[in-house]
Amino acid sequence: xxxxxxxxxxxxxxxxxxxxxxxxxxxxxxxxxxxxxxxxxxxxxxxxxxxxxxxxxxxxxxxxxxxxxxxxxxxxxxxxxxxxxxxxxxxxxxxxxxxxxxxxxxxxxxxxxxxxxxxxxxxxxxxxxxxxxxxxxxxxxxxxxxxxxxxxxxxxxxxxxxxxxxxxxxxxxxxxxxxxxxxxxxxxxxxxxxxxxxxxxxxxxxxxxxxxxxxxxxxxxxxxxx
Amino acid sequence: xxxxxxxxxxxxxxxxxxxxxxxxxxxxxxxxxxxxxxxxxxxxxxxxxxxxxxxxxxxxxxxxxxxxxxxxxxxxxxxxxxxxxxxxxxxxxxxxxxxxxxxxxxxxxxxxxxxxxxxxxxxxxxxxxxxxxxxxxxxxxxxxxxxxxxxxxxxxxxxxxxxxxxxxxxxxxxxxxxxxxxxxxxxxxxxxxxxxxxxxxxxxxxxxxxxxxxxxxxxxxxxxxxxxxxxxxxxxxxxxxxxxxxxxxxxxxxxxxxxxxxxxxxxxxxxxxxxxxxxxxxxxxxxx
Ligand SMILES: Nc1ncnc2c1ncn2[C@@H]1O[C@H](COP(=O)(O)OP(=O)(O)OP(=O)(O)O)[C@@H](O)[C@H]1O
Ligand SMILES: [Mg+2]
Numbered sequence: 001x002x003x004x005x006x007x008x009x010x011x012x013x014x015x016x017x018x019x020x021x022x023x024x025x026x027x028x029x030x031x032x033x034x035x036x037x038x039x040x041x042x043x044x045x046x047x048x049x050x051x052x053x054x055x056x057x058x059x060x061x062x063x064x065x066x067x068x069x070x071x072x073x074x075x076x077x078x079x080x081x082x083x084x085x086x087x088x089x090x091x092x093x094x095x096x097x098x099x100x101x102x103x104x105x106x107x108x109x110x111x112x113x114x115x116x117x118x119x120x121x122x123x124x125x126x127x128x129x130x131x132x133x134x135x136x137x138x139x140x141x142x143x144x145x146x147x148x149x150x151x152x153x154x155x156x157x158x159x160x161x162x163x164x165x166x167x168x169x170x171x172x173x174x175x176x177x178x179x180x181x182x183x184x185x186x187x188x189x190x191x192x193x194x195x196x197x198x199x200x201x202x203x204x205x206x207x208x209x210x211x212x213x214x215x216x217x218x219x220x221x222x223x224x225x226x
Numbered sequence: 227x228x229x230x231x232x233x234x235x236x237x238x239x240x241x242x243x244x245x246x247x248x249x250x251x252x253x254x255x256x257x258x259x260x261x262x263x264x265x266x267x268x269x270x271x272x273x274x275x276x277x278x279x280x281x282x283x284x285x286x287x288x289x290x291x292x293x294x295x296x297x298x299x300x301x302x303x304x305x306x307x308x309x310x311x312x313x314x315x316x317x318x319x320x321x322x323x324x325x326x327x328x329x330x331x332x333x334x335x336x337x338x339x340x341x342x343x344x345x346x347x348x349x350x351x352x353x354x355x356x357x358x359x360x361x362x363x364x365x366x367x368x369x370x371x372x373x374x375x376x377x378x379x380x381x382x383x384x385x386x387x388x389x390x391x392x393x394x395x396x397x398x399x400x401x402x403x404x405x406x407x408x409x410x411x412x413x414x415x416x417x418x419x420x421x422x423x424x425x426x427x428x429x430x431x432x433x434x435x436x437x438x439x440x441x442x443x444x445x446x447x448x449x450x451x452x453x454x455x456x457x458x459x460x461x462x463x464x465x466x467x468x469x470x471x472x473x474x475x476x477x478x479x480x481x482x483x484x485x486x487x488x489x490x491x492x493x494x495x496x497x498x499x500x501x502x503x504x505x506x507x508x509x510x511x512x513x514x
Contacts, residue, residue, distance in 0.1 A: 051426060102427060106430070
């Protein structure tokens with residue numbers, strides 16, 4: 001499903017963010033990516049939905065070699081992946097409902113189907129009653145949940161989350177991780193970059209650890225640190 | 227799609243408003259230069275129509291000969307108007323001019339000492355020398371009088387006015403296009419994050435571009451309506467003031483047709499620039 005072969009990433013010709021990373025993730029897996037700040041977790045995630053392309057090596061996702069993918073194929077490819085961004089990336093001029101429905105509008109889904117699935121997704125994250133609110137009227141945790149609803153509303157094959165609990169309290173964080181787990185139960189492959197030590201230790205999923213851009217650990221049912 | 231465009235315009239109302247205001251102002255300048263050029267053309271035409279050639283004819287010529295000459299003149303190329311002044315009519319005019327000194331002219335009652343003449347207007351100042359030559363070649367015409375230098379100058383000025391107003395409109399047009407394009411670019415740059423997010427969520431370039439194009443067209447139209455409104459308002463005000471203080475200055479009254487023409491030019495400029503400006507500005511942010 002996701003395959004990294006000796007992948008390197010150099011930003012601006014000097015900053016080495018990833019260094020010879022090889023990694024294989026199967027369909028239906030739940031993977032935590034951990035590591036200190038600046039270790040390369042976000043870069044790893046960005047490579048999967050092709051916001052960044054590798055400087056060296058190959059990335060295969062959903063059966064496609066991303067380096068060979070044409071520019072016009074990218075939107076259709078991205079529609080099969082749900083992403084919860086580290087900085088949410090909600091549209092400021094759209095309210096909660098519109099932010100989620102937008103993800104379906106781009107695919108040309110019918111109005112009725114959109115209404116059905118958006119209410120489902122907002123219900124799942126417990127924010128159906130805040131659907132009229134704009135991002136600046138929502139708390140950080142609520143924005144985070146809208147971002148998750150947007151990522152899940154298309155029933156993606158892959159769900160990527162970059163620090164989905166960045167600055168949330170433990171209880172809300174736990175709720176968010178159970179949402180991700182729930183999506184995983186339905187068959188979605190989930191990759192989460194996180195610093196949430198307790199949660200990683202509790203859930204005992206596969207853990208990959210990066211250090212200065214190098215993959216230093218890959219453990220089934222791993223802990224945050226060894 | 228349309229409702230989305232209006233919602234987006236409304237939510238970005240400050241920037242939409244500023245863009246259409248800027249567009250309106252730029253087009254106002256274009257409209258003003260258009261109106262000034264209409265007026266220069268009109269003034270020139272007025273001056274031109276007042277350029278008259280006087281051809282004095284033989285006093286002894288018979289009425290038939292005179293009539294034949296007048297017909298011949300009417301048929302000349304470049305001639306727009308011919309007015310025949312008979313001996314008697316010429317005397318009447320003279321008397322009219324000196325009516326307070328009627329006694330001086332009383333002795334002239336019997337036989338007019340003045341020759342009959344024709345007054346000829348041409349279709350343009352540049353036609354005058356040609357028409358003058360043709361008139362001189364007619365037998366019954368003794369003498370041709372016209373303002374040679376003035377007509378030459380006028381023909382030159384006519385050309386200059388044409389080039390100047392065309393050049394002026396071109397320059398103002400280019401400036402207007404740049405101002406509008408720049409305001410669109412700024413407005414869209416402010417939304418580059420939005421464009422990037424749309425792309426990351428899986429929107430195609432066309433899907434992202436479409437509402438921006440509609441907005442561009444809409445702002446172009448709104449701007450040209452504003453611009454026409456400003457231009458017509460200011461023009462009527464200025465024309466009123468001029469009529470008040472310089473009553474003899476010829477000023478074109480604005481007819482519905484010229485207002486429509488002006489709006490047409492502006493709307494075309496506004497929409498084309500709105501469309502291409504939006505397309506180019508958005509494109510710069512689509513590579514995500
Ligand atoms: N667009 C960019 N341009 C230049 N350098 C970048 C860019 N993005 C990331 N980097 C650099 O690449 C390295 C890895 O960054 P990355 O964002 O992947 O780290 P991270 O593990 O996600 O960190 P954090 O836990 O703080 O989110 C860092 O040194 C960072 O400064
Ligand atoms: Mg990061």
